[in-house]
Amino acid sequence: MAEILVSMRYDGPERTIAERAYRLLREDIISGALAPGLKLKIEMLRARYGLGAAPIREALARLSSDHLVKLEGQRGCEVVPMSVRDARDIGNMRKLLEVEALRISIRNGGDEWENALAAAFHRLERLERTIDQGIGDLAEWESLNHQFHKALVAACDSEWLLRMRQLMFDQHERYRRLSRVKTVATRDISLEHRALFEAALDRNAEKAVTVMETHIGRTTDAVLQSFAPGERALAR
Amino acid sequence: MAEILVSMRYDGPERTIAERAYRLLREDIISGALAPGLKLKIEMLRARYGLGAAPIREALARLSSDHLVKLEGQRGCEVVPMSVRDARDIGNMRKLLEVEALRISIRNGGDEWENALAAAFHRLERLERTIDQGIGDLAEWESLNHQFHKALVAACDSEWLLRMRQLMFDQHERYRRLSRVKTVATRDISLEHRALFEAALDRNAEKAVTVMETHIGRTTDAVLQSFAPGERALAR
DNA sequence: GATCCTCAAAATATCGATATTTTTATTGAC
DNA sequence: GTCAATAAAAATATCGATATTTTGAGGATC
Missing domain, CATH: 1.20.120.530 (GntR ligand-binding domain-like)
Structure with a gap:
């Protein structure tokens, strides 16, 4: 599968699905497409982006260190609220x-x-x-x-x-x-x-x-x- | 399994194995137990900490946003070198x-x-x-x-x-x-x-x-x- | 009416297996 | 001896299934 990826801020080729998930989620959070405070359920994200659960989990982990999503053990995660x-x-x-x-x-x-x-x-x-x-x-x-x-x-x-x-x-x-x-x-x-x-x-x-x-x-x-x-x- | 976790800088209870993996890896990188530049192979870390691959991958993803490990798609990851x-x-x-x-x-x-x-x-x-x-x-x-x-x-x-x-x-x-x-x-x-x-x-x-x-x-x-x-x- | 159980449903976290990619080793040609 | 091509081995990334935990609804008790 050689899919061409286009991005406004193209930052090098994406070698893994996890990287793509990271970029997509990141853009959707910054742009507001995923609202502040929104609960991010894996199943919902799977459907939205058409990706597997594992890469999405990995992307969420990275985003939590970027402080764009809040990750709470055993209780899922949400888009970091704004104030x-x-x-x-x-x-x-x-x-x-x-x-x-x-x-x-x-x-x-x-x-x-x-x-x-x-x-x-x-x-x-x-x-x-x-x-x-x-x-x-x-x-x-x-x-x-x-x-x-x-x-x-x-x-x-x-x-x-x-x-x-x-x-x-x-x-x-x-x-x-x-x-x-x-x-x-x-x-x-x-x-x-x-x-x-x-x-x-x-x-x-x-x-x-x-x-x-x-x-x-x-x-x-x-x-x-x-x-x-x-x-x-x-x-x- | 109710294992008691002791840590020098205890920061709240760890609800998931992934969080534990994150803490352990973080401490070992900061303390130097995992040397700068060291290639972090999943199998090696699995053996070292006695944890599954999935939580370790998640921990590595978070550490990459903390800039403690460098994550290169399809080519594994390493402890961020020092200079x-x-x-x-x-x-x-x-x-x-x-x-x-x-x-x-x-x-x-x-x-x-x-x-x-x-x-x-x-x-x-x-x-x-x-x-x-x-x-x-x-x-x-x-x-x-x-x-x-x-x-x-x-x-x-x-x-x-x-x-x-x-x-x-x-x-x-x-x-x-x-x-x-x-x-x-x-x-x-x-x-x-x-x-x-x-x-x-x-x-x-x-x-x-x-x-x-x-x-x-x-x-x-x-x-x-x-x-x-x-x-x-x-x-x- | 409020509080506490209990049990089912939903969601998360983790494992084991598989597919894909990279790295290493080998062979053959020049 | 060097280089290139190729095959085998190792490592990574991903999937699907399972185990664990939380959530929420409904009833029993005070």
Whole structure:
């Protein structure tokens, strides 16, 4: 069986069914397709994805270490619930890590980094213009936004910092998606992206950090705002 | 089968064999009993722990998200290798997170926190005196040291920060164990613990942070020295 | 009416066997 | 002697079935 797998964020070939299960579950949790607090019964997942029980169990085990599912011995597992408190916590942690990685990246980045960053920024800005006109693809924006932020910190030489930054980025994305931040004007965000880009190329770390903190804070605020009224429903 | 499980860091009852496998493997990797780079063959682990293959696979999956084992599709898995670069990275990250958690904890801590901290410090100091006399138990020291550091940051209200701090603490411990830091005089470390304790109770965050940075840096240096004699930790 | 049993139904966790893939060893050609 | 092709061995990944545990409904007791 040689099935071609397509993924928005293709990350190397999947050699096992367990890896595929991991990716599928991960995407469905982050995108919100599997709601926070939802009980994840093996039989239900087997039917949903058409996979065996063993690979699914393995995927759930990995996701529990990623803190996307809660695994309770003999009592099955559920999608980790969301809360205002958690959203705030994640926002703060993302700030801390993203800013640190950005500082290092700006200090270390060479020509190659600048070029990749410019390319990522260009792609993102082009799409943001079409979104302003109401014809852009939101999933595509998520992807390019992700790539731009990754390009910003790509020259950071701390693997652990990048790993944790990524973890917080993904967790933050889950909240962003849930609260449908698309209603917030993209124009502001687009301007922030440009400011980030220019500060980075100018090697103006302090300026970049300030913008980044505003940028993340704004996103978190939007999440919290659309979250607070209906908190009860989300907490299960 | 009602077997009593004893663990140095007992963390609630284990309801499944998979959880036990996870704990056992985790301890053996951190303690160095399973050497870095070692190929982890299922059959070998089955024999070692007397457990079935399924729970072991599940444990390995979780450990791969903890970055203690590397899982490569269809090619088995191995204990994550160690390197000078990684040791330095972990030391820096531990500094960043521990210091941040400490600041918050000192700001938020109440009476209850002070009491628990004093108790943890007292237990640790008492043991350190016996170790100075050459009659102390090193495993016991690991445990009390762990508890003291945990008590310091216990009043931090960011779950994510505490989670990541713990991750780095464990990773750091793995390096500390490998390099047998016991040869380093415990007297200095003991003095640092006292300084940390007093600064925390004085609510002198800046002082506490300075001591903590020295404390972690010293440990990292010791690790690096016994790892690659000659090479030195460079300020990042 | 509330609390405590008991028993059946559902779900989870684990085992043993099998299919698939990778690794190792062997052979034959150049 | 080296390389390539191939066959055998080992290891991994997955499935299907079974054992164990939890959950929930219905009745008996206070």
